[in-house]
Amino acid sequence: MCGIFGISGKIAVSSVDLCIAGLKKLEYRGYDSSGIALLNEGQIEIVKSCGKVESLEKRVLHLKDLKAVSIAHTRWATHGGVVEVNAHPHIDNEKNLALVHNGIIENFYELKLYLKKNGVQFLSDTDTEVIAHLFSHFYDSNLLNTLKRVHEKLIGSFAVACIHKDHPNTLIVTKRDKPLILALDQQKGQIIVTSDRNALYEGEFQTVDLEDNQIALINENTLQLYDQNGLITPLQFTPLFVKNTSHDKGEFSHFMLKEIHEQPHAIRRTLEGRYDLENGQILLNLPKNFKEFFPKVSKIALIGCGTSYHAACIIAHFIEEFVRIPAQAHIASEFRYKEGLTDESTLVIGISQSGETADTIGALREAKRQKAKIFCITNVQHSSIIRESDFHLMTQAGPEISVCSTKAFTSQLLLLYLLTLEFYQMKHGFLDQGNTWIQNLRTLPSLIESVLQKKSLIQEIAKQTCQFDKVLFIGRQYMFYTALESSLKLKEISYIFSLCYPAGELKHGPLALVDENTLTIALLGHAPTFQKTCSNVQEIQARKGKIFAIAQKNQNLEEISPDFAFKIDVSIAQPLLPILYSVVLQLYAFYVALEKGHDIDHPKNLAKSVTVE
Numbered sequence: 001m002c003g004i005f006g007i008s009g010k011i012a013v014s015s016v017d018l019c020i021a022g023l024k025k026l027e028y029r030g031y032d033s034s035g036i037a038l039l040n041e042g043q044i045e046i047v048k049s050c051g052k053v054e055s056l057e058k059r060v061l062h063l064k065d066l067k068a069v070s071i072a073h074t075r076w077a078t079h080g081g082v083v084e085v086n087a088h089p090h091i092d093n094e095k096n097l098a099l100v101h102n103g104i105i106e107n108f109y110e111l112k113l114y115l116k117k118n119g120v121q122f123l124s125d126t127d128t129e130v131i132a133h134l135f136s137h138f139y140d141s142n143l144l145n146t147l148k149r150v151h152e153k154l155i156g157s158f159a160v161a162c163i164h165k166d167h168p169n170t171l172i173v174t175k176r177d178k179p180l181i182l183a184l185d186q187q188k189g190q191i192i193v194t195s196d197r198n199a200l201y202e203g204e205f206q207t208v209d210l211e212d213n214q215i216a217l218i219n220e221n222t223l224q225l226y227d228q229n230g231l232i233t234p235l236q237f238t239p240l241f242v243k244n245t246s247h248d249k250g251e252f253s254h255f256m257l258k259e260i261h262e263q264p265h266a267i268r269r270t271l272e273g274r275y276d277l278e279n280g281q282i283l284l285n286l287p288k289n290f291k292e293f294f295p296k297v298s299k300i301a302l303i304g305c306g307t308s309y310h311a312a313c314i315i316a317h318f319i320e321e322f323v324r325i326p327a328q329a330h331i332a333s334e335f336r337y338k339e340g341l342t343d344e345s346t347l348v349i350g351i352s353q354s355g356e357t358a359d360t361i362g363a364l365r366e367a368k369r370q371k372a373k374i375f376c377i378t379n380v381q382h383s384s385i386i387r388e389s390d391f392h393l394m395t396q397a398g399p400e401i402s403v404c405s406t407k408a409f410t411s412q413l414l415l416l417y418l419l420t421l422e423f424y425q426m427k428h429g430f431l432d433q434g435n436t437w438i439q440n441l442r443t444l445p446s447l448i449e450s451v452l453q454k455k456s457l458i459q460e461i462a463k464q465t466c467q468f469d470k471v472l473f474i475g476r477q478y479m480f481y482t483a484l485e486s487s488l489k490l491k492e493i494s495y496i497f498s499l500c501y502p503a504g505e506l507k508h509g510p511l512a513l514v515d516e517n518t519l520t521i522a523l524l525g526h527a528p529t530f531q532k533t534c535s536n537v538q539e540i541q542a543r544k545g546k547i548f549a550i551a552q553k554n555q556n557l558e559e560i561s562p563d564f565a566f567k568i569d570v571s572i573a574q575p576l577l578p579i580l581y582s583v584v585l586q587l588y589a590f591y592v593a594l595e596k597g598h599d600i601d602h603p604k605n606l607a608k609s610v611t612v613e
């Protein structure tokens with residue numbers, strides 16, 4: 001989604017080169033247009049382009065020699081279509097200032113009407129443009145005072161960076177509910193402003209995460225931070241060493257395929273150092289204050305979006321079944337608008353690969369307001385979710401580039417299994433069958449490897465089934481939640497319309513959809529309900545529906561003789577099966593999308609980091 005990159009301070013190199021490099025590092029978030037603004041011979045110069053940053057790069061060649069304060073942006077459309085005029089930066093009518101914005105201004109329409117009444121002409125359909133005109137409307141030659149007044153008028157979430165013709169060396173920024181980081185490169189004297197640390201170039205920085213409502217003024221001599229009353233606030237720097245790891249696909253055609261294959265490694269790394277096999281214990285090294293709080297926990301709420309929500313569903317089931325504490329999974333965007341779901345005895349576990357998902361962060365804030373304790377699981381160090389949480393644990397999946405999440409999901413599951421086992425340990429003082437659990441977890445990487453070895457069979461099934469345009473996923477218990485995730489994977493990259501139901505629910509409605517043009521993917525892995533799910537499969541077959549069954553080696557499929565089948569050679573604890581079934585269906589979704597010739601790593605309309613509500 002949208003990304004901000006700006007430079008100020010003592011600028012040592014070409015601003016345009018620096019901005020383009022920063023924007024390219026923001027590309028992974030997903031965007032549809034980009035732009036740059038800087039001062040050239042006393043005038044604000046803006047260049048924008050739809051499509052890839054590469055096309056913007058070609059348009060800014062004439063500005064390459066400038067070392068000027070600059071702002072740049074990647075836009076993911078929210079208000080207004082993907083056309084150049086809607087790309088950022090935006091300007092006021094007099095072309096005195098330019099600004100970029102991440103977030104959503106909820107009262108933009110009301111502000112727009114007010115500004116129009118005052119003679120302002122709007123060029124774009126964006127909410128952002130009102131900020132530029134409002135700035136111009138309130139401008140009294142003092143950037144700080146003006147931005148303070150603008151800030152007070154805005155409702156919604158925003159990170160804003162602005163340059164003004166009258167203050168040629170100054171960059172002014174502010175934020176509410178969106179991340180904005182100041183990164184001082186002491187060696188070069190440059191100061192970068194960005195919404196995402198990933199945009200930084202290799203080097204050593206002193207960083208400050210802006211707090212909500214703070215304003216920072218940056219020029220070649222000073223970096224000054226102000227609170228919402230305009231009073232100077234001391235800067236507290238955190239050192240950051242950025243080492244650029246190149247993201248290449250190696251031997252793979254797509255990042256998604258590479259990341260599917262990285263799962264054994266990601267799981268090994270996430271497990272590393274977190275158990276004691278000899279004594280059958282989990283060692284998550286949770287802090288003392290968490291251990292003191294845990295006996296008071298009366299319920300657990302697991303919160304996430306999309307794939308992370310599916311991890312929440314699987315683990316809520318496991319916590320209830322194994323630890324016997326009431327646990328429920330919640331979709332973050334729903335949870336945050338429900339009253340009274342949490343209190344001081346609630347443990348809330350926020351799950352987010354990126355650590356930046358606006359809905360998840362909003363839900364955790366709401367839970368905190370209702371006095372719950374917040375624990376988070378994320379894959380990204382320094383991400384916003386960590387700052388919102390009382391406790392956190394990191395998955396070790398490594399950067400996930402493909403928009404479609406794979407290795408982050410299975411690593412989340414692994415870490416959440418460990419956390420659940422640790423909960424049991426804390427509750428009972430020991431882990432029942434600890435060695436067996438740990439052995440099971442340790443065999444997961446090799447079991448995933450054996451699924452990967454059979455990928456050509458999955459590809460063949462994908463080739464033979466990719467023409468179905470109605471796909472139904474069914475499963476029971478753990479397999480239902482796994483099916484939810486698999487159905488999402490297929491939708492995201494193949495654009496096939498797919499639905500997911502608990503197998504027993506079909507006869508209550510969805511069975512009406514079934515005919516010879518429907519493919520049902522039946523996840524038969526839950527042993528206690530295997531027979532029942534087979535009966536549901538037969539109900540589908542009686543209506544001429546086609547079946548792709550996924551089962552374990554020892555499960556006899558003769559009775560249903562599915563049209564397509566994949567068997568997993570495993571003997572592993574039931575709750576851990578979702579990891580293996582997910583890998584099979586990640587590969588299936590990938591190969592279906594490949595058959596269809598889609599841009600698998602960048603599915604249409606989607607972004608990697610979803611930073612708006």
Ligand code: F6R
Nearest residue numbers: 306307308352353354357404405
């Ligand atoms: C699906 C996918 C999304 C994300 C969701 C939450 O493949 O990647 O559904 O899981 O947007 O993202 P995070 O985990 O970063 O909060």
